[in-house]
Amino acid sequence: MDLQTILFMFFGGLGIFLFGITYMGDGLQKAAGDRLRDLLDKYTTNPIMGILAGLVVTILIQSSSGTTVLTIGLVNAGFMTLKQAIGVIMGANIGTTITAFIIGIKISDYALPIIAVGTFLIFFFKNRKANNIGQILFGFGALFYGLNLMGDAMKPLREVQAFTDMMINLSDNPLLGVFIGTVFTMIVQSSSASIALLQALFSQGLMDLNAALPVLFGDNIGTTITAVLASIGASVAAKRAALTHVIFNLIGTVIVLLLFSPFVYLISSLQDSLGLNPEMTIAFAHGIFNVSNTLIQAPFIAILALIVTKLVPGEDSTIEYKAVHLDERFIRESPSIALGQGQKEVLRMAELTEKGLEEVGLFMKTHEKKHGEMVPQFENAINNLDRKITDYLVKLSSHSLSGEDSKLHSTLLNTIRDLERIGDHMENIMELVQYQITNKVIFSESAIADLDEMFDLTLSTLKQSIKALETGNQDDARSVLEKEEKIDNMERDLRKKHIIRLNENRCTGAAGIIYVDIVSNLERVGDHAVNIAEVVIGED
Structure with missing residues (x-):
């Protein structure tokens, strides 16, 4: 076999393997839907549950990097604390060992039939569930087919003296093995791929345990690069979670x-006593390493959190998205008190909406990334509270309420709908500003001044409607109606001014589209603020 064929087979096999494991993971995620996110959200109340949740999710999506990135996203959105995230990351490290065990079963002879079955389910069935199963099977088969190609490409390396010498050096120098494993995994961004390659080298007799195990440890360090990349531009808490992943694997x-010597002896003894094939031997080593590492470090999660907090200074800007006042015991024992708790949570949701709109305004005026990153956090918190409060109030509606309480119950349901819609509009504005920044769209000075004036009026209107909701003050509510009329007039006026600027070539078409959309979203925020105020007036 010539060098070109070896290189083509190796890199082609590596590409097919990476595609297969990614495609299979995507299929598993589609089959699971939002349940993976919900699993991480609901079952991470303490570090032990976090470890189990991380393990299960990683087994399901076959990617510790995927689980870690998902965890960092949840931390960044305020859905998970740092301590919870550390537990999930530890569990993900255990869950990723399943891929190595699957490879150790050696069903690669059936790779092509598995691909064929997967293809059949994808192309000849219209059912989404069947398509997802087909995608999982296709990826599973591609994974083994790629592994076969890599293994075949490496067989001639036995005859290459330079390669043999390098393996001897690895046996004598474990740190070199760790370095090679780390670098290779950072390049391919998949510990599963690098460990599968290691299994193939070991099964071909191209390296012994003393050379293979340090590379395995390096693979675990290298896989943290994905988490580090995912944390770039994220919140302080997300950066801390990514750094925890690095420190955990380094320790x-x-x-x-x-x-090292006792560990090599343990793995060698297991291989002999259990009759493990070479691939399964590496899988056992990988599993024992990650389980032991988790058992050793799990009691020190709080210390790990403290260390990364010191290493990544800064104020944690995440938002408390969970409901604070909703206690379902009150629904059964005292519906009136439960309604009061619901009202407190609605006011907290209103406060988050107000703060979110303020962040949008700062993003519009300064174009600073930190303000833009905060808006999705507020939107996620608002959406979550919308679901939680609605469920709470629906359960409450099945109990007996007085006439006055029934009216307040309806008011709260209507208000959370308006607040949720305001959250949608503030996210729309954020996305429009992001588009403006990305495409270097420039507004004229007069357009910016008009937009700032309309935004300030809209924000003032929302604040006053929330104040009216909290105090029940009729004068504040009526003032909101007056301000909203000004917002409507301003929207019409700004549209006319925009057309004049276009005709005078002081504004581009792209700028005009963004500008009009922002104005329209602000006007809709004003409408929802009026809806809240009208409910207050109607309570009298």
């Missing part, structure tokens, strides 16, 4: 290198 590698 584990240091510990096992200090105990």
Whole structure:
């Protein structure tokens, strides 16, 4: 076999393997839907539950990097605390070992038939569930087919003296093996791919355990690059979660290198006593390393959190998205008190909406990234409270309420709908400003001044409607109606001014589209503020 064929087979096999594991993971995520996110959201109340949740999700999507990125996204959105995230990351490290065990079963002879079945389900069935199963099977088969190609490409390396010498150096120098494993995994951004390659090298007899195990430890360090990349531009808490992943794997590698000889002896003894094939031997080593690392470090999660907090200074800007005042015990024991708790939560939702709109205004005026990043957090918190409060009030409606309480119940349901819609509009404005920044669209000075004036009026209107909701003040509510009329007039006036600027070539078409859409969204915010105020007036 010539060099070109070897290179083509190796890199082609690596590409097919990476595609297969990604495609299979995507199919598993589609089959699971939002349940993976819900699993991480609901079952991470303490570190132990977090470890189990991380393990299960990683087994389902076959990617510790995917789980870690999802976790960082949840931390960034304020859906998960740092301590909860550390538990999930530890569990993900255990869950990723399943891929190595699957490869160890050696069903690669059936790779092509599995691909054929997957293809059949994808192309000849209209049912989405069947398509998802087909995608999982196709990716599963591609994974093994790519692995076969890589293994075949590496067989001639036995005859290459330089390669043999390098493997001897790896056996004598574990740190070099760790470095090679780290770098290779950082390049391919998949520990599963690098460990699968390691299994193939070990099964071909191209390296012994003393050379293979340090590379395995390096693979675990290298996979943290995905989390680091995902945390770029994210919140302080998300950066801390990514750094935890790095520190966790570094500490584990240091510990096992200090105990390297006993660890090699343990794995070698297991291989002999259990009759493990080479691939399964690496899988066992991977599993034992990650489980042991988690057992050692899990009691010190709080210390890990403290360390990364010191290493990544800054104020945590995440938002408390969970309901604070909703206690379902009150629904059964005292519906009137439960309604009062619901009202408190609606006011908290209104406060988040107000703060979210303020962040949008700062993003419009300064174009600073930190303000733009805060808006989705507020929107996620508002959407979550919308669901939680609605469910709470629906359960409450099945109990007996007085006439006055029934009226307040309807008021709260109507208000949360308006607040949720305001959250949608503020996110729309944020996306329009992001588009403006990305495409270097420039507004004229007069357009910016008019937009600032309309935004300030809209924000003032929303604040006054929330104040009226909290106090029940009729004068504040009527003032909201007057301000909203000014907003409507201003919208019409700004549209006319925009057309004049277009005709005078002081404004581009692209700028005009963004500008009019922002104005329209602000006007809709004003409408929803009026809806809240009208409910207050109607309570009298």
